Structure formats: C-alpha cells, structure tokens
Amino acid sequence: MIRRYMLPMLALAGFGFGVYTVIAGQREVPVSKPIAQPAKAPFENFVAGSGLIEASSENIMVGAVVPGVVMEVLVTVGSRVHQGDPLFKLDDRQLQGELAVKQTALKVAREQLTRMKSLPRPEDIPAAEARVREAEASLADMKNQLQMRQSVTDKRAISEQELRQAGFAVDAGEAKLGEAKSQLALLKAGAWKADVAVSEAQVASAEAQMAAVQTEIDRLVVRAPIDGEVLQVKIRAGEYAQVGPLSTPLMLLGNVDTLHIRVDVDENDAWRVQSGKSAVAFARGNRDIQTALEFVRFEPYVVPKKSLTGDSGERVDTRVLQVVYRFTRGELPLYVGQQMDVFIDALPLKIDTESTVARKGA
Amino acid sequence: MNFVAIKMLMGDRAKYLGIVTGLTFASLLITQQAAIFVGVMQRTYGLITDIGQPDIWVMDPRVQYVDDPKPVNTTELYRVRGIPGVEWAVPMFRNMIRARLRTGAFQQCLVVGIDDATLVGGPAQMTEGRLADLRRNEGVIINVAGATTRLATPGPDGKSVPLRVGDSLEINDHRAIVVGLCETTRTFQSQPVVYTTFSRAMSFAPFERKLMNYVLVKAQPGVDQLELCRRIREHTDLSAYTRDEFKWISMVYYLKYTGIPLNFGIAVVLGFIVGAAIAGQTFHNFTQDNLRYFGALKAMGATTGMLLRMILLQSLTVGAIGYGLGVGAASVIGALAKDTELSFFMPWQLLLISAGTVLLICMFAATISMVKVIRLEPAIVFKS
Numbered sequence: 184m185i186r187r188y189m190l191p192m193l194a195l196a197g198f199g200f201g202v203y204t205v206i207a208g209q210r211e212v213p214v215s216k217p218i219a220q221p222a223k224a225p226f227e228n229f230v231a232g233s234g235l236i237e238a239s240s241e242n243i244m245v246g247a248v249v250p251g252v253v254m255e256v257l258v259t260v261g262s263r264v265h266q267g268d269p270l271f272k273l274d275d276r277q278l279q280g281e282l283a284v285k286q287t288a289l290k291v292a293r294e295q296l297t298r299m300k301s302l303p304r305p306e307d308i309p310a311a312e313a314r315v316r317e318a319e320a321s322l323a324d325m326k327n328q329l330q331m332r333q334s335v336t337d338k339r340a341i342s343e344q345e346l347r348q349a350g351f352a353v354d355a356g357e358a359k360l361g362e363a364k365s366q367l368a369l370l371k372a373g374a375w376k377a378d379v380a381v382s383e384a385q386v387a388s389a390e391a392q393m394a395a396v397q398t399e400i401d402r403l404v405v406r407a408p409i410d411g412e413v414l415q416v417k418i419r420a421g422e423y424a425q426v427g428p429l430s431t432p433l434m435l436l437g438n439v440d441t442l443h444i445r446v447d448v449d450e451n452d453a454w455r456v457q458s459g460k461s462a463v464a465f466a467r468g469n470r471d472i473q474t475a476l477e478f479v480r481f482e483p484y485v486v487p488k489k490s491l492t493g494d495s496g497e498r499v500d501t502r503v504l505q506v507v508y509r510f511t512r513g514e515l516p517l518y519v520g521q522q523m524d525v526f527i528d529a530l531p532l533k534i535d536t537e538s539t540v541a542r543k544g545a
Numbered sequence: 546m547n548f549v550a551i552k553m554l555m556g557d558r559a560k561y562l563g564i565v566t567g568l569t570f571a572s573l574l575i576t577q578q579a580a581i582f583v584g585v586m587q588r589t590y591g592l593i594t595d596i597g598q599p600d601i602w603v604m605d606p607r608v609q610y611v612d613d614p615k616p617v618n619t620t621e622l623y624r625v626r627g628i629p630g631v632e633w634a635v636p637m638f639r640n641m642i643r644a645r646l647r648t649g650a651f652q653q654c655l656v657v658g659i660d661d662a663t664l665v666g667g668p669a670q671m672t673e674g675r676l677a678d679l680r681r682n683e684g685v686i687i688n689v690a691g692a693t694t695r696l697a698t699p700g701p702d703g704k705s706v707p708l709r710v711g712d713s714l715e716i717n718d719h720r721a722i723v724v725g726l727c728e729t730t731r732t733f734q735s736q737p738v739v740y741t742t743f744s745r746a747m748s749f750a751p752f753e754r755k756l757m758n759y760v761l762v763k764a765q766p767g768v769d770q771l772e773l774c775r776r777i778r779e780h781t782d783l784s785a786y787t788r789d790e791f792k793w794i795s796m797v798y799y800l801k802y803t804g805i806p807l808n809f810g811i812a813v814v815l816g817f818i819v820g821a822a823i824a825g826q827t828f829h830n831f832t833q834d835n836l837r838y839f840g841a842l843k844a845m846g847a848t849t850g851m852l853l854r855m856i857l858l859q860s861l862t863v864g865a866i867g868y869g870l871g872v873g874a875a876s877v878i879g880a881l882a883k884d885t886e887l888s889f890f891m892p893w894q895l896l897l898i899s900a901g902t903v904l905l906i907c908m909f910a911a912t913i914s915m916v917k918v919i920r921l922e923p924a925i926v927f928k929s
Contacts, residue, residue: 187555190565194866197873201576204876205893214597215669218677219662221633221763224626231626449620452627467662488620503620524662532628532780 222465222473224526230455232506234446234464234525236517238437239509240409245270245434247424248402258434260416264407270434271418273403282396289389296382302373311367318363322356329353411438414519439519442512444476446525447488447503455529456481462508462527466517474515476508476525546847550855553835554862560831564824564863564910565870568903571820572871575813576891576899577878582809583895584888589799590792591732592639592657596666599761600770602791603634603777606784610798611791612733614639614758617783624781625760630768631777635660637759638746641736645715648698654691655736656716658746666761668740673710674725679742684724685716691737692726716749733799735886817902824867825910828860832914836921844923852918856911864907868900 224231251273258270329349335341415435418424424433444464448456459478466472482505506527517523555561587594592611593602603625605615625634638658643651659666659679667676672689679686687696692708700706708714712723716739729738741749747756762785764773770787777785786794800806832839839852879889 190866190870194869194873196869197871197876198869199873200876201869201872201891201896204879204891205896208890208892213669215595215667215676217598217663217665217667219664221635221660221663221665223633228629229627231623233623447620447623449624452624455627526626529627532776 219468220470222467222470222524222526225463226526226528228455228529228531229526230448230452230529232446232448232503232525232527234444234508234523236519236521236523237443237445238411238414238439238519239441239443240411240436240438241443242414242519243408243411243436244429244432245405245408245436246429247273247405247426247433249273250426251403251424253418253420253422253424255420256416256418258413258416260413262413263411264413264436265410266407268407270405270407270413270436271424273405273424275400275403278396278400278403282393282400285389285393285396289386289393292382292386292389296379296386299374299379299382303370307370308367311363311370315360315363315367318356318360322353322360325349325353325356405434407436409436409438411436414439437519439512441509442517442519443479444508444510444523444525445482446506446508446527448506448527449488450485450502450504452529453485453504455532456504456506456527457530460528462506462525464508464510464523464525466515466521466523472515472517474510474517476510479507479509481506546851546855547858549842550858551862553838553855554831554859557831557834560827560834561863563827564831565867567820567823567827568864568867568906569870569874571816571824571906572868572899572903573874574816574819574871575902576872576875576895577889578809578812578816579895579898580875580879580889580891581887582806582813583892584890585733585805585809586796586799587890588731588733588735588888590795591730593788593792593795594730595668596761597669598665598763599635599788600764601762601774601777601785601787603760603762603781603783603785604758606782608784610795612795613798616753616755617757617760618755619757621781621783622757622760625762625777625783628773628777628780630765630773632763632765633665634760634762635663635665636743636757637666637761638743638750638756639758640746640750642717642739642749642751644696644717644721644737644739646696646698647714650698652695653736654696654716654739655732655734656739656741656746656749658741658743658749661742661744664742668727668729668738670728672726672728676725678724679740681722681724683713683720683722683745684741685714685721685745686725686727686740687723688729688738689726690729690731690735691739692723694737696737717751719749721749731886731888817906820903821906821909824863824906825913828863828910829913829917832856832917836917839918840921840923843921849919852921853915856914856918860907860911860914864903868903871903872896872899 254272254274256271258264258268264270329346329352332341332346332349413434414437415432417431417435418433446462458481461478462476464474464476485502485504488503508525590611603621605617608615619636622634622636625631636658637660638656640656641653642656644654645651657666661680664676664679667679668686668688671686674686676686678684687708696708696714697705698708708723710723710725714721714723721739721741727740732738743757750756760783762773762777764770774785774787774790777783839855842852843849876891879891882889
C-alpha cells in the first residue's frame with residue numbers, strides 16, 4: 184500500500200515545493216529609503232539650476248599691491264572689517280631704512296635754510312666795523328699828512344712828488360674805507376634772496392622724497408576696500424604674497440549682510456527665465472531648509488559651465504546663463520560658497536497641447 | 546474501469562518506473578534550464594531591479610542596455626528637473642573602474658555613484674553600516690558577494706579574508722574606505738559593486754569630459770509615466786524609459802545579441818525530445834504488452850472509447866507524477882544553489898509551461914498507443 188502511493192505522494196510533494204519556490208521567488212526587492220528627500224519645485228512651470236551662494240558684494244579676492252613677505256596678518260577669518268582697516272602688512276624694513284636716510288636729508292636741507300636765514304652772524308659784525316674804523320683812522324692819518332704837507336709854504340722843503348704821494352695815499356685810504364664799509368653793509372644785509380630760494384627748494388625736494396618713501400611703506404599695508412567680513416585667509420606671517428590673479432586668493436572678503444546666489448541655467452532653458460520672477464532655493468541634503476529668492480539681475484555674459492567637482496582638471500561642459508538672486512540669511516544655516524538646488528518660476532515648455540499632462544486633480 | 550487501468554499501470558513496475566523516470570527527467574530538464582535562463586535574463590537588469598525609487602531612467606539615446614552607459618552632460622540633470630510632471634531628478638554614475646587590492650591584484654568593479662545629497666539609488670539591504678555613512682570622507686559601500694569573493698585577499702594562514710568595514714582599497718589611484726556592506730541583486734557580469742556618492746565617483750573615474758550616465762526621475766503623483774517619458778525625450782533629446790521598459794530593453798539586447806537564449810533553447814528542446822522519446826517508447830511497449838488484457842476487456846464487452854479513456858488516464862497519471870517529481874527536483878536544485886553564483890528563478894508561468902510540455906509528451910505517447918488499441922481484435926486473447 185505504502186509502496187503504491189509513494190511515487191504519487193512524492194510527486195505531490197515535489198509539485199508543492201515547486202509552488203513554494205515560485206511564491207518565495209515572487210518577493211519584491213526592497214526599496215531603499217533615501218536619507219533625505221530630494222528638493223521639489225513649488226511652481227507649476229519652472230527652470231531648475233544649481234546655485235552658488237556668494238557675498239552681496241561678490242567675493243572680493245584681496246590682493247597685495249607689491250609682492251613681498253608677510254610680516255603680520257591683522258585679521259582672522261570671520262572678522263568684521265570697515266573700509267580702510269589694515270588686513271595684513273608686508274616686510275618694510277628696507278623702506279624704513281630708506282625713510283631714515285630721507286629724513287636725515289630733509290634735516291640737512293632744513294638746517295641749511297635756517298643758517299641761510301639767520302645770517303649775518305653777529306660775531307662777524309664787530310670785526311667788520313673795526314675794519315671800517317681802521318680804514319677811517321688810516322684815512323684820517325693820510326688826510327692829516329696831506330694837510331701838513333700842503334701847509335708847508337716853502338716849496339723847497341717838500342718835493343712835488345711827496346705832495347702828490349700823500350694825495351694818492353688819501354685816495355687809496357678813501358677807497359679802503361669804502362671797501363670796508365661796503366663789506367660791512369654786505370655782511371649786515373645777510374643771505375641773498377636767490378640763495379634762500381634755492382635752499383627752500385632743496386627742503387621741499389627732501390620733503391617730497393620722504394613722502395614718496397612713506398607712500399611706498401603705506402602700500403605695503405593691505406587695507407579692506409569695503410565694509411564686510413573676512414571669509415577666507417590664505418596668507419600667514421612669513422609667507423610670500425604674490426601679486427596678480429591667483430588660483431587661491433590671499434584673502435577673501437565680502438559683504439554678507441545680505442547674500443546673493445548665482446544660479447546656473449542651461450543655455451537651452453535660458454529663454455524661459457524672465458527677469459523679476461521669484462525663485463526658491465533648497466539646501467542640499469535637507470529640503471526643509473529653503474529660502475525664497477528675490478531677483479537681482481542677469482549676468483549679461485553667458486559663461487561656460489564649470490562642473491564643481493573640486494578636481495584639479497575643471498571640466499567645461501556647456502554654457503550657462505547666470506542669474507543672480509538675493510536673500511537674507513537670518514537664522515538659516517547657509518554659508519557663502521555653498522551649493523543649492525534652485526527652482527525658478529519660468530515660462531512653460533513648448534509642448535504640443537494634445538499631449539498635455541493628464542494630472543489627477545489638477 | 547479506472548481502477549483497473551491504474552492497477553494495470555502499476556502492476557508492471559519496471560515499465561511504470563521507466564515511464565515516470567522519462568517524464569521526470571523531461572520535466573526536470575525543461576523546468577531547471579528554463580529557470581536558469583530566466584534567472585540569467587533577470588540579472589541583465591539587476592541594477593534596475595535594485596533601484597526602486599525612481600520611475601523613469603533618462604540616458605543618452607544610444608544606450609542599448611543598462612550595462613552600456615553613455616555619458617551625458619551634467620547640465621542635462623537640470624533640464625530634466627525643469628520638465629513639468631517631474632517630481633525630482635537625481636544624477637547617477639555607473640561605470641567599470643579598476644580597483645587595486647592590498648595584494649596588488651587588480652579587479653574591475655562596477656562603481657555606482659549616487660546623488661550626494663539624497664543618496665537616492667543606494668542599496669536597500671545593508672548588512673553592515675548605514676547608507677548615510679557614504680557621507681563620510683572617501684567612503685564606499687561594497688556588496689557582500691564582491692567583498693567575500695573577488696575583493697577578498699589571502700590572509701597569513703592562506704585562507705581568503707573578506708573585505709570588511711574599515712578596510713581601504715585603491716580605486717583608480719584614489720583611496721577608498723569601506724564604510725558598509727550591502728546585499729544586491731546579482732548583475733550579469735557579477736562584478737563587485739562599489740556604491741559611492743556621485744561627486745566621489747567622478748573623482749574616481751578616469752578623465753572624461755562628461756561623467757553622468759543616468760538621470761533618475763520620479764514622476765509627480767498622477768502623472769502618466771509614458772507621457773512624461775515622451776515629454777523628456779522631446780525636450781532634451783535624451784532617451785527616457787520607465788523602469789519596466791528599461792528592464793525589457795536591457796533583456797532584449799541580451800536575447801538579441803548573445804547566444805544565451807539559443808543555448809538554453811537547445812537544452813529545453815533536448816529535454817523535450819528525450820522525454821518524449823523515452824516516455825513514448827516505454828508507454829508504447831507497455832500498451833503492447835498489455836494488449837492481451839485490453840483484448841480481454843474488449844471481448845468482455847468494453848467499447849473502444851472506454852479503452853481509450855483508460856489509456857488516457859494511464860498516461861495522465863504517469864504524466865502528473867513525472868511532472869510533480871521533475872518540478873520538485875528542479876526546485877530542490879534551485880534551493881541548493883541559492884547561495885552560489887547560479888542564477889535560478891522560477892516564475893509561476895514556468896510551472897504552466899512545464900506542465901503543458903509534459904502534457905504534450907503524454908498526449909504523444911498516448912496517441913501512438915491508442916492506434917494499437919483501436920485496431921485491436923478481441924481475438925488476440927486467444928492468440929499464442
């Protein structure tokens with residue numbers, strides 16, 4: 184009996200197992216849950232783009248005026264600075280030395296001018312006056328001798344030549360007195376105007392040279408061009424600051440009171456974006472962090488898109504229209520340089536009307 | 546009468562077993578080969594099966610099947626996002642990249658880069674670690690099958706040590722840290738699957754101008770998916786398929802351009818022929834041997850129709866037993882091969898097809914026997 188039914192029973196069991204295999208195999212592959220929900224557009228018709236947050240002043244890559252080694256960095260990341268505040272100082276020792284030289288030169292020029300102006304030297308005058316008095320005395324002596332000789336009436340007692348000699352001696356004495364007097368006058372008159380003018384010019388020149396060195400020194404101090412916040416500091420004391428456009432700017436500065444967001448829109452969709460239309464930005468990784476955007480402007484020049492991979496070989500794909508929007512950060516955890524998913528209220532796509540969406544309940 | 550027929554069938558044990566064996570093997574061969582074929586075909590779209598969230602796959606129009614990714618511009622992602630009816634769209638990277646193991650050996654891996662922010666398209670069944678760990682620096686998630694086989698390295702005692710969480714490997718000269726292990730549907734080429742974020746996958750990838758392979762799209766609730774596909778195609782010049790369409794396209798590619806269906810088809814046909822030959826031959830012999838009894842029955846007044854019904858019952862009985870045993874044996878093979886590389890999948894349609902085939906063999910065997918019985922003279926009882 185058992186034998187007879189063994190095969191049919193086995194067959195039944197086999198079929199049963201087959202059915203079980205089928206049922207077991209039907210189980211659906213489980214669907215993975217995303218760790219964050221992707222951003223969803225709040226508009227009927229919209230254009231999507233990736234946005235990059237930047238300061239409302241755009242991000243200012245502060246550069247040095249002249250190249251040199253940095254002596255001191257006066258701000259830290261996050262410092263709020265006012266226009267004109269010093270940011271960092273370059274090595275100025277050589278120029279300080281030069282400044283000392285120029286200061287000395289100025290002093291020399293000034294002293295020369297002072298000396299020029301303080302002429303005549305009082306100690307010189309008594310000597311010159313003495314020389315005048317001496318010439319006067321000498322002249323009086325000459326005159327006396329001449330008189331004495333003229334008063335001799337006997338022509339034999341005195342020769343004609345002697346008489347004349349005495350006359351010439353008086354003339355010479357007068358001339359000497361005149362010379363001594365004029366020298367006294369010259370001395371008393373002090374410095375010549377033209378000489379003073381030259382000295383004054385020399386002082387002015389020395390002053391100008393010093394000011395030039397001072398300006399050079401001032402140029403070694405890099406100052407904030409606007410009121411804003413220091414976003415990035417990539418230069419430290421002791422490092423060499425280069426001039427010219429750098430791949431990593433020395434310092435990044437920007438006004439972050441209101442933030443701007445620069446949205447890349449594919450050139451194929453550019454025609455759909457209109458100025459003044461609203462937009463919404465979502466933080467990546469959490470679509471609950473969102474902010475309404477206010478239109479600022481179009482960038483009039485369409486640029487090649489950079490895929491922001493961070494790779495050294497930046498890849499250029501297509502060209503994108505950049506649209507700039509504005510938002511206030513408030514309490515939102517959004518930062519300059521962050522990427523966001525942006526949806527812009529836009530013109531509808533041109534899709535033939537026959538195939539318009541059959542949307543339930545809409 | 547039916548009882549007599551069964552008695553007659555089981556009475557001749559050798560022939561009974563012979564017929565059942567023939568039918569069992571036919572049924573086993575057909576079911577098992579077809580199940581493996583279906584399993585292999587299912588693997589051709591393993592990646593699509595695993596990614597259940599998106600409804601629509603958008604790709605380059607020249608993509609022929611899922612393992613043949615052609616890169617597109619990353620800006621296409623935003624164009625797709627801007628199409629009405631799209632709830633969301635995320636990028637996906639999928640490519641073969643060479644990994645270097647600790648031992649210095651190289652292994653091609655299937656690197657899947659999923660959206661950084663949402664990790665849509667990630668593995669559903671994590672065996673170790675969490676999907677969110679992908680956010681960690683240099684993190685990758687590897688499928689268990691890959692970690693224990695091709696990416697395993699020989700340890701100091703010569704045994705192979707599987708790749709574990711925390712281990713590092715080199716993907717195209719970039720360091721990667723295993724932060725999790727996952728279970729995935731096997732793919733056709735069975736390469737280890739390395740999940741990572743989209744941006745990290747791009748840095749792993751060899752230099753190429755375009756690096757995005759797929760855009761995964763979720764349709765808004767209530768939007769007709771086929772219509773949305775059409776709209777995406779029209780607006781972006783890319784191809785867009787629903788999940789099922791893309792699965793079908795991938796499978797059809799393999800059916801069309803590989804010898805796989807032919808191979809399995811030959812095996813199935815052989816099973817059919819062998820089964821038909823053995824069962825038909827033995828059943829015919831069995832009827833031949835029992836002609837005397839049929840003659841006696843006829844002589845006792847049984848009509849030809851009655852006799853034919855008996856034969857039909859006999860053949861259906863052996864058919865049912867053979868079918869049951871064959872299907873059972875095939876299922877057992879499938880169950881045993883569950884954790885191996887063998888692909889085995891039995892849809893319910895396969896049970897019907899197998900049953901139909903066995904029925905066909907039985908009918909064939911019964912028909913050739915029936916001819917004998919119809920021509921039977923009752924006098925045969927008295928012969929010899």
